[in-house]
Amino acid sequence: MTGSLRPELSPLMVDDLVRAALIEDLGRAGDITTYATIGPEKRALAAMNSREHGVVAGLPLARAAFRLLDPALRFEALVADGDRVVPGQPLARVEGPARAVLSAERVALNFLMHLSGVASYTARFADEIAHTSARVTCTRKTLPGLRSVEKYAVRLGGGSNHRYGLDDAILIKDNHIAVSGGVASAILAARAYAGHLVKVEVEVDGLEQMREALAARPDAILLDNMTPDMLREAVEINRKHHGLSVEAYAEIPARIALEASGNVNLQTIKAIAETGVDYISTSKITMAAPTLDIGLDIELE
Structure with a gap:
């Protein structure tokens, strides 16, 4: 990830997520395999190593998994979330009571592998369009309970975040339009309802709908399942609507933003x-991201 300011996670949210995962894994009796085979006096050193090229995400959750299970465990991160890593590169080291290291291992790796997978897959999309001004952005298609951390991972991979939920932005979709009676009326109703800090976006599936939307002045227009030729025409329509030159169009943040979606x-x-849209939304960077292969290699002291 480029840039000096990286996203951060709330420690309270991290602890809640990790505590729930530990409770799920340890169940009623705890790690009976480790209890049966490892004495309480044993200590261990372990390294979390990447086995693939990728972008790291989730180290705060891995750290919390070990800390919540045993505060005596020492977790040392060797890279930072957002760093690109190579096969064989150590990401963190853990040292302390062997039982706790082994019992926290899977929860720590589950979070780290999944979120690093999201960040790494997002980076592949972002790298493909780095020569343009467009940004790849995620959607609300996330694993239940993991939306905040998955969106965190998207940003670490060089993507941007769409709305977090139904309550932080208005996105008028085709079904809203069908029920409310039209594009313009839906936008005007949303404007009348929303506070002045709430953004309003509308989804359109054709250029005539787009022209109707432009007249009602939403903050953004989602161009659904349009071909590249249609998208280029939509960008041109938007430019002329705002009376901007080709050079000025990309530099004016106050204009209506265009988001492409579908078949991404x-x-x-x-x-x-390359059509000139501002954002490209896809659920693939969260819902179809493969995990990054990370292992925990342990060595008894």
């Missing part, structure tokens, strides 16, 4: 970005 993958995102 690693093979199509470059052509979509």
